[in-house]
Amino acid sequence: MLAQVRAMLAVLDRRWPGAARRLRPHPIVEMASWPEIRLRLVDEHIGSRGCAVSGSYHPELTPPTLLVGRSLSHRRRAFTALHELGHHLQQTDVDLGERTFEASNPLRFQEKACDAFAAEVLLPDAELARPGLTARDIVAAYESSAASREACCVWASRHIRGTVALLDASGTVLFASGRGISGSPLVRAALRSRGPVSDSTGDAAWCDGYLIAVLRVGSSA
Ligand SMILES: [Zn+2]
Numbered sequence: 001m002l003a004q005v006r007a008m009l010a011v012l013d014r015r016w017p018g019a020a021r022r023l024r025p026h027p028i029v030e031m032a033s034w035p036e037i038r039l040r041l042v043d044e045h046i047g048s049r050g051c052a053v054s055g056s057y058h059p060e061l062t063p064p065t066l067l068v069g070r071s072l073s074h075r076r077r078a079f080t081a082l083h084e085l086g087h088h089l090q091q092t093d094v095d096l097g098e099r100t101f102e103a104s105n106p107l108r109f110q111e112k113a114c115d116a117f118a119a120e121v122l123l124p125d126a127e128l129a130r131p132g133l134t135a136r137d138i139v140a141a142y143e144s145s146a147a148s149r150e151a152c153c154v155w156a157s158r159h160i161r162g163t164v165a166l167l168d169a170s171g172t173v174l175f176a177s178g179r180g181i182s183g184s185p186l187v188r189a190a191l192r193s194r195g196p197v198s199d200s201t202g203d204a205a206w207c208d209g210y211l212i213a214v215l216r217v218g219s220s221a
Helices: 002-015 019-023 027-032 074-092 094-102 106-122 135-143 149-157 185-193
Strands: 038-042 055-058 065-069 162-167 173-176 197-199 202-207 210-216
Touching: 002 019, 002 074, 002 094, 002 106, 019 027, 027 038, 027 074, 055 074, 065 074, 074 094, 074 106, 094 106, 106 149, 135 149, 135 202, 135 210, 149 162, 149 173, 149 210, 162 185, 185 197, 185 202, 185 210
Parallel strands: 038 065
Antiparallel strands: 055 065, 162 173, 162 210, 197 202, 202 210
């Protein structure tokens, strides 16, 4: 899967040089400027054709057309548009297509590659991953991309030895990659102060009214 995503990024860069960097904050604006494809926001329910996201890809139209649900949030729309771009790349590049058909379940493989491609464009490991990622880094990744808060936290949890959590302002845990969040003095202090907090156990930072906390391994129950 990783090899396919790398190959997709290479095809992307060959066709639209430097596009990945522009897609990251504004995928829909960027794709709308490409004459080779058409991106349409649509009201009606879409998402048939095996797409788990609320979008679809139509290679039979000229130019090939990507439909994305208008009712989605700005960030869901961005992910969906990139997912559908993943279908376009895999269905219009011979090598990418061949790799798809080598998989035991080509449709499933292509679908998963689309998700992985969208995630990698929004949150590129090579650029963002580093040892000692903090909650502030996660907020910065959110602010510099069209990735959702949840996606940023899930992504960061793969690179942090410890727990990454997303809470609402009342302290309800919306996502946690491990335990020890609710009772954490760090999280309680951040909820009380409504500002960024850090101590020897980790750090917490606010992100559009939500709290992101990182508790390093060995620092909590
Ligand atoms: Zn799909």
